[in-house]
Amino acid sequence: MTGARTPLWQSIATALSNEIAAGHYALGDRLPTEAVLSARFGVNRHTLRRALGDLAERGLVHSRRGSGVFVAAKPTDYPLGRRVRFHRNLRAAGRLPGKAILATETRAANADEARALALPTGAMVHVHDGLSLADSQPIAVFRSVFPAARFPDLPTALHDEGSVTAALARFGVADYTRASTRLNAVTATPTQALHLRIREGAPVLRTTGINVDSDGRPVEYGTTWFAGDRVTITLDPEAEGRHGSVTEAD
Known part of the structure; x- marks a missing residue:
């Protein structure tokens, strides 16, 4: 058959x-x-x-x-290094960055989130969902997960600052780097397709990774789903020290 x-x-x-x-x-x-x-x-x-x-x-x-x-659009070159800043990357590519917050909630971590953030099972986390834009066009859906006990009022900071970097700085995290990253191709869910304005089942590139502070403690577990025809992912070792967030929330 x-x-x-x-x-x-x-x-x-x-x-x-x-x-x-x-x-x-x-x-x-x-x-x-x-x-x-x-x-x-x-x-x-x-x-x-x-x-x-x-x-x-x-x-x-x-x-x-x-x-x-x-x-009407061209793919955005997006380098992945030890540090990656969404806004800086887009501006360097001549694109205007933007972000839309979709949802923020505090709940118990699932098994993957707890493991990634080195938390006990059932620990509370802040979950930050959003949409990344380039020249007002959606290019990615992201989810960032943070340990709630360490950053108790992070949702307010994220709303006020509009930036993960600035929000974490309120809690004394002056810098953070990418500890690990996984990339794989998946198909868009109905909700992702709606947000990205693509067909349900269209290919998207998923990046999943962990950011750690200067002491090696996990501060963020992030997943980003890029519209496959709008972003060209490049591995750029030279981006280390120039750029930083495993998700596109920054």
Whole structure:
């Protein structure tokens, strides 16, 4: 028994988004005409327009009546080093950083969170969920988890400061570094797809890691889900000492 075939329009959308991500088309470039693309992919214009519509919904292209379809976004280079600052990275790439807080709660840690933060089972943690933006376009959903006993009023500090670094500084954490990072590809959940304006099941890149203070004590356990076609992750050892947060909350 064979699996379901991928719809042609979806395959075309994936091919074009990959080409945009690879730099075949730069920001502001006009894509080939519908006639040219239809011939290239061997489909009718209705199928092609559905693929272009999908790219438009994701914010990758926009159409101008009588002029064509143009690239509206380019992937952001995002270096991962021992220290990574979301705002600094985007500004260095010529993008305007932004953040939207989705939810903040204090609850008992699950097993993974307790293990990552070196806490006893059932210890209380602050959970900070948000959306990272580049030029007002969502590029990632993040979750940061912090030990509540050590940082009792951290949710208020995060709300006031709008920055993990500044919030932790209120509690005497002058610096923190990445102790470990895991990267893997997953598919977007319905909620993630809604926030990132992508299709449910579309590929996203998940980074999971632990930040520690200067004494090696865990201060943050973070997970970030990047829209796969909006960010190019690079491993940059030279970023150490220049940048810092395992999640994109900073």
